[in-house]
Amino acid sequence: MVDNVKNVIKGCLSISGIVRELNLTENGTNIKKIREIINVNKLDTSHFKRVKKSKYYDVDKKCPKCGSGFVTKNGGSKSKKFCSRSCANSKEWSDEDKKKKSISAKSSEKLEKLIRIINILRK
Numbered sequence: 001m002v003d004n005v006k007n008v009i010k011g012c013l014s015i016s017g018i019v020r021e022l023n024l025t026e027n028g029t030n031i032k033k034i035r036e037i038i039n040v041n042k043l044d045t046s047h048f049k050r051v052k053k054s055k056y057y058d059v060d061k062k063c064p065k066c067g068s069g070f071v072t073k074n075g076g077s078k079s080k081k082f083c084s085r086s087c088a089n090s091k092e093w094s095d096e097d098k099k100k101k102s103i104s105a106k107s108s109e110k111l112e113k114l115i116r117i118i119n120i121l122r123k
């Protein structure tokens with residue numbers, strides 16, 4: 001198995017390529033196995049294709065807090081709304097947030113009352 005990997009690794013551009021080359025089923029178990037063989041035998045993978053596909057690109061945005069421009073991604077987890085963490089943290093509460101806050105405050109008030117009643121009944 002190790003020799004097989006050594007034989008085909010030069011002609012492959014990825015671990016899944018090796019899996020295919022060895023006529024193995026391309027699944028997580030086999031990919032893990034090949035990766036293990038590569039790691040254990042310290043096989044050279046420097047010729048592997050670095051897969052760096054990103055559908056997101058850089059866009060110029062304007063921070064809604066301080067108004068300064070900054071560059072971020074047009075989407076995805078790396079996309080930012082504010083120029084900096086401090087701007088994001090100091091965001092003003094929207095009406096919806098306020099509503100949610102007041103609701104949770106009210107329900108905790110109710111809970112407190114209930115606890116007080118329970119305590120009175122226990123005495």
Ligand SMILES: [Zn+2]
Nearest residue numbers: 063066083087
């Ligand atoms: Zn800002």
